[in-house]
Amino acid sequence: NLALVITTAVGGLVVLGATSLSAEVYEAVVENDGLAALDEPVLEAAVGTRTPASEQFVTHFTDLGGTIGMPVIFAAIVLTLAVRRRSWWPVVPTPIAAAGPVPRPGLGQDLTARARPPLIYAVPPFETSPSFPSGHTLNATVVLGLSAYLVMLGRRRLRSKLVVASAVVVFVVAMGLSRVWLGHHWLTDVMAGWLVGLAWLAAVITAHRVKMTIDRAEGAGPKSPAQVAGPASTARAASSRATGTRNGEHET
Numbered sequence: 001n002l003a004l005v006i007t008t009a010v011g012g013l014v015v016l017g018a019t020s021l022s023a024e025v026y027e028a029v030v031e032n033d034g035l036a037a038l039d040e041p042v043l044e045a046a047v048g049t050r051t052p053a054s055e056q057f058v059t060h061f062t063d064l065g066g067t068i069g070m071p072v073i074f075a076a077i078v079l080t081l082a083v084r085r086r087s088w089w090p091v092v093p094t095p096i097a098a099a100g101p102v103p104r105p106g107l108g109q110d111l112t113a114r115a116r117p118p119l120i121y122a123v124p125p126f127e128t129s130p131s132f133p134s135g136h137t138l139n140a141t142v143v144l145g146l147s148a149y150l151v152m153l154g155r156r157r158l159r160s161k162l163v164v165a166s167a168v169v170v171f172v173v174a175m176g177l178s179r180v181w182l183g184h185h186w187l188t189d190v191m192a193g194w195l196v197g198l199a200w201l202a203a204v205i206t207a208h209r210v211k212m213t214i215d216r217a218e219g220a221g222p223k224s225p226a227q228v229a230g231p232a233s234t235a236r237a238a239s240s241r242a243t244g245t246r247n248g249e250h251e252t
Helices: 002-031 034-047 052-063 069-085 093-098 106-112 135-153 158-181 187-218 225-251
Strands: none
Touching (some): 034 187, 052 158, 135 158, 135 187, 158 187
16 A cells, blocks of 8 residues: 555654654763753853743743643543544544653653753742753643644645644744743753654654554544534435425425
């Protein structure tokens, strides 16, 4: 099946590319060179742009990427899609995503045991867990990326899909940068969060696409919203035609 081969190849390339880049970032952090040289200058520049009002706003925003905010947002989106489309297929990728790095970014953090930026640069509330990678950034990348994918599956217009994808990209980038701006993470922590999250997101989406392709080939794939509504619509149309025919017979 050509579609299956293309899906697997594209997904595999994205996973491999994001994983390789995240390994480069990790190496730079461990050896304290390369991209890691940007960490302090970027943080110092961010500190100079803060105001009390902006600190409060960005703190509220970054809380959305925590271990409570992201699961709540994802659950609300998935359940809404399932109810509106009268199908549980949007829930299918959820267990796969949950089995990855989203619920346990601490594994990578413990691996490097990297210290967070000094408290003099940080905005309260302070965090003391290891810094690399950024869990908020990783959470937002996977959860919102998967949410966007599920939403776009139900949309046919390219423009609509681009709007959804663009909104999520802006949100995820802003989430990562907010962690640096608040002094809670170094820039390379955030970069690793984006890349690790992208790798896992690509793996989950690829697995889901492969399953959908196989199911369609076997004639047992998940139905789109239009397909779900199809039988009922067909039945109503048939009933209307039958009624019209009977009325015509009575008139003659």
